[in-house]
Amino acid sequence: MLVQKYKDMLSGKSVIRQLSEFATARGKEIGYENVFDYSLGNPSVPVPQEFTDKMIEMLSTKAPSELHGYSPSLGITAVRETIAASLERRFGLPYRKEHIFMASGAAGALAHAFRLVTEPGDEILTFAPFFPEYNPYVNLTGAQLKIVPPNTENFQINFEAFEEMLSEKVMAILVNTPNNPSGVVYSAETLQRLADILKKKSEEYGHIIYLISDEPYREIVFEGVDAPCVSAFYDNSIMCYSFSKSLSLPGERIGYVAINPNCADAEDMVNMCGQISRGTGHNCPPSIIQLAVAEVIDMTADLSVYETNMNLLYNELTALGFTCVKPGGTFYIFPKALEEDAKVFCEKALKYDLVLVPGDSFGAPGYFRMAYCIDTEKVERSLAALRKFVTEEYPQR
Amino acid sequence: MLVQKYKDMLSGKSVIRQLSEFATARGKEIGYENVFDYSLGNPSVPVPQEFTDKMIEMLSTKAPSELHGYSPSLGITAVRETIAASLERRFGLPYRKEHIFMASGAAGALAHAFRLVTEPGDEILTFAPFFPEYNPYVNLTGAQLKIVPPNTENFQINFEAFEEMLSEKVMAILVNTPNNPSGVVYSAETLQRLADILKKKSEEYGHIIYLISDEPYREIVFEGVDAPCVSAFYDNSIMCYSFSKSLSLPGERIGYVAINPNCADAEDMVNMCGQISRGTGHNCPPSIIQLAVAEVIDMTADLSVYETNMNLLYNELTALGFTCVKPGGTFYIFPKALEEDAKVFCEKALKYDLVLVPGDSFGAPGYFRMAYCIDTEKVERSLAALRKFVTEEYPQR
Numbered sequence: 001m002l003v004q005k006y007k008d009m010l011s012g013k014s015v016i017r018q019l020s021e022f023a024t025a026r027g028k029e030i031g032y033e034n035v036f037d038y039s040l041g042n043p044s045v046p047v048p049q050e051f052t053d054k055m056i057e058m059l060s061t062k063a064p065s066e067l068h069g070y071s072p073s074l075g076i077t078a079v080r081e082t083i084a085a086s087l088e089r090r091f092g093l094p095y096r097k098e099h100i101f102m103a104s105g106a107a108g109a110l111a112h113a114f115r116l117v118t119e120p121g122d123e124i125l126t127f128a129p130f131f132p133e134y135n136p137y138v139n140l141t142g143a144q145l146k147i148v149p150p151n152t153e154n155f156q157i158n159f160e161a162f163e164e165m166l167s168e169k170v171m172a173i174l175v176n177t178p179n180n181p182s183g184v185v186y187s188a189e190t191l192q193r194l195a196d197i198l199k200k201k202s203e204e205y206g207h208i209i210y211l212i213s214d215e216p217y218r219e220i221v222f223e224g225v226d227a228p229c230v231s232a233f234y235d236n237s238i239m240c241y242s243f244s245k246s247l248s249l250p251g252e253r254i255g256y257v258a259i260n261p262n263c264a265d266a267e268d269m270v271n272m273c274g275q276i277s278r279g280t281g282h283n284c285p286p287s288i289i290q291l292a293v294a295e296v297i298d299m300t301a302d303l304s305v306y307e308t309n310m311n312l313l314y315n316e317l318t319a320l321g322f323t324c325v326k327p328g329g330t331f332y333i334f335p336k337a338l339e340e341d342a343k344v345f346c347e348k349a350l351k352y353d354l355v356l357v358p359g360d361s362f363g364a365p366g367y368f369r370m371a372y373c374i375d376t377e378k379v380e381r382s383l384a385a386l387r388k389f390v391t392e393e394y395p396q397r
Numbered sequence: 398m399l400v401q402k403y404k405d406m407l408s409g410k411s412v413i414r415q416l417s418e419f420a421t422a423r424g425k426e427i428g429y430e431n432v433f434d435y436s437l438g439n440p441s442v443p444v445p446q447e448f449t450d451k452m453i454e455m456l457s458t459k460a461p462s463e464l465h466g467y468s469p470s471l472g473i474t475a476v477r478e479t480i481a482a483s484l485e486r487r488f489g490l491p492y493r494k495e496h497i498f499m500a501s502g503a504a505g506a507l508a509h510a511f512r513l514v515t516e517p518g519d520e521i522l523t524f525a526p527f528f529p530e531y532n533p534y535v536n537l538t539g540a541q542l543k544i545v546p547p548n549t550e551n552f553q554i555n556f557e558a559f560e561e562m563l564s565e566k567v568m569a570i571l572v573n574t575p576n577n578p579s580g581v582v583y584s585a586e587t588l589q590r591l592a593d594i595l596k597k598k599s600e601e602y603g604h605i606i607y608l609i610s611d612e613p614y615r616e617i618v619f620e621g622v623d624a625p626c627v628s629a630f631y632d633n634s635i636m637c638y639s640f641s642k643s644l645s646l647p648g649e650r651i652g653y654v655a656i657n658p659n660c661a662d663a664e665d666m667v668n669m670c671g672q673i674s675r676g677t678g679h680n681c682p683p684s685i686i687q688l689a690v691a692e693v694i695d696m697t698a699d700l701s702v703y704e705t706n707m708n709l710l711y712n713e714l715t716a717l718g719f720t721c722v723k724p725g726g727t728f729y730i731f732p733k734a735l736e737e738d739a740k741v742f743c744e745k746a747l748k749y750d751l752v753l754v755p756g757d758s759f760g761a762p763g764y765f766r767m768a769y770c771i772d773t774e775k776v777e778r779s780l781a782a783l784r785k786f787v788t789e790e791y792p793q794r
């Protein structure tokens with residue numbers, strides 16, 4: 001018999017995907033350039049030319065067995081060394097290759113992190129607004145994801161609600177900063193307070209509460225914003241990283257788990273990731289992509305377009321009277337809708353070919369997300385549509 | 398707390414890996430060319446030049462976003478179409494893209510197949526001798542792998558033992574033909590008899606018993622051997638394929654699940670694979686590798702060396718008096734050891750720098766595996782060592 005839980009999931013279509021499909025269909029009618037498609041978080045800038053050049057160089061000069069052979073189960077040793085050295089250089093923690101496990105993107109990294117520290121029935125807490133894929137990512141492991149309601153003032157952490165929900169069943173906390181969908185970066189003050197609570201509660205409950213940090217947007221931080229390293233605040237932390245956004249390589253499935261060097265059993269945990277892989281059928285990211293990424297380890301794609309787009313949108317939105325926390329990074333912005341039901345609001349926006357995603361599935365009803373990883377020229381053209389939409393649909397404001 | 402089941406696995410080291418590490422260490426002493434390392438199933442021939450050329454061409458001419466963008470969750474549509482067309486052409490079953498799910502190698506494909514059709518507590522049967530990684534692959538999903546003892550006469554299926562073990566708890570059968578470690582190809586007669594039993598028992602138990610077929614060695618079949626397509630014999634079958642061996646790309650993690658077009662709910666099953674991925678953190682094989690493999694879909698690396706090596710070894714082994722089923726494919730051979738305990742036998746062989754793997758972990762104690770995916774020149778030199786080993790250690794024979 002087919003397994004019912006997966007069969008049941010077939011009927012539940014992601015809102016983001018539905019909207020993206022609408023945008024594509026509408027694009028066929030009026031030209032996709034005229035659809036202001038803010039639905040998908042797909043990087044819009046190219047991978048650095050250096051990456052492409054390195055790939056071609058390797059393919060032209062190296063023996064196929066060197067490029068395409070099996071990766072050791074924890075990842076290619078030299079690549080793990082390169083990543084550890086880069087993390088140490090940047091964040092000051094004594095990372096070594098023994099702390100690094102190569103994973104197929106952030107999704108792969110998180111799949112390992114969750115299995116490392118939770119058994120079926122355990123709870124993981126995350127903070128709204130949050131990336132809705134965390135639901136299946138966690139719940140399909142048998143653990144349970146619980147959502148701490150948002151602090152809508154600034155999208156930092158709602159500590160009051162958090163402390164209420166932090167029961168003995170909670171084995172891990174999942175944070176995502178810079179945050180999808182709010183674009184907000186957690187401040188040092190937020191992270192310190194979070195760490196203090198986790199230390200106290202770990203002692204009280206007699207078990208470690210791990211801090212899992214999903215960091216695919218780490219390199220997309222805007223001018224003047226301080227983006228502190230989560231792992232620097234708490235020893236029992238697990239960093240999950242992806243090169244998808246920083247290098248614009250989302251399809252190549254490359255990222256890593258970095259266990260905090262000060263974590264108890266750090267090296268065992270990396271080895272355990274290698275065991276977890278045997279059950280998930282993951283068995284390392286592609287060898288050639290591991291090798292190529294190591295060659296451009298401290299580079300990023302030209303990410304400046306995201307900040308340009310953010311400023312255009314933020315200025316227009318606030319001028320139009322939207323309540324909006326200014327993003328510190330990512331390529332998302334998460335304003336408050338102009339009526340209570342953001343789904344109705346976003347439905348109305350479609351008439352103006354503005355594809356906005358209601359905040360409900362992000363755990364923050366009444367808000368909406370715009371993914372501005374699109375050309376600046378299109379963002380500029382969308383501002384008129386936005387003005388028209390607001391003026392016509394919400395004339396009282 | 399760290400999850401104990403994964404922590405416990407750290408102490409259990411794979412015999413194959415231990416032997417491979419011995420070979421590497423010994424190689425540092427006497428030169429690796431002098432170690433007759435038959436431990437690992439790592440392809441020894443290069444990927445076809447056409448693959449490398451296509452990769453370079455794509456990297457040189459295509460837009461990065463086209464090459465490195467997110468793959469749809471079931472795989473790139475055009476790639477799935479290419480694979481379906483190739484399968485239909487070759488095996489005569491009406492495969493369409495709707496039956497194909499792209500997976501990260503056979504391990505990834507199997508991880509999806511197991512989750513499709515088993516819940517924790519269900520049983521999967523496989524036939525000894527078998528690839529030992531099936532144990533963690535299955536057992537870490539919560540289902541249970543049970544091993545049907547071998548038919549040592551010809552390493553086809555031991556049907557008597559099979560029918561005894563085929564209880565109502567069995568939801569799937571896992572076959573691997575051409576087989577690792579025996580090199581044996583299941584005959585049409587074997588597959589027909591297996592299918593007949595499964596049909597009868599599915600009806601009797603009132604639930605489908607699925608046939609999962611792990612086929613990474615499908616393209617390595619020797620002259621005069623008929624290698625029938627497993628799926629042609631049984632509608633409720635799931636093909637798991639990897640390009641690792643056929644194209645010598647084991648590190649690039651590329652393969653697929655092909656649901657039998659005649660299977661009930663075939664299309665749903667493919668969509669369910671996309672849901673399963675969300676829990677395993679898999680999210681598709683690398684985009685650029687999907688695209689490149691589709692360009693060389695009906696090619697293989699030059700696999701002829703494996704047959705040359707097989708003949709050299711088979712002739713020498715039988716001449717030396719070994720009982721040995723002649724392989725029909727793969728790059729493995731699985732002779733009977735010259736004493737009851739194959740572990741002792743293989744231990745003695747190490748003195749002659751012959752690295753052989755005892756059959757115990759393959760579910761066939763008393764046998765040993767040789768992986769002859771090495772240079773023919775080395776196989777030839779190893780024959781003298783083999784003769785010396787047998788003559789000195791087993792003089793009575």
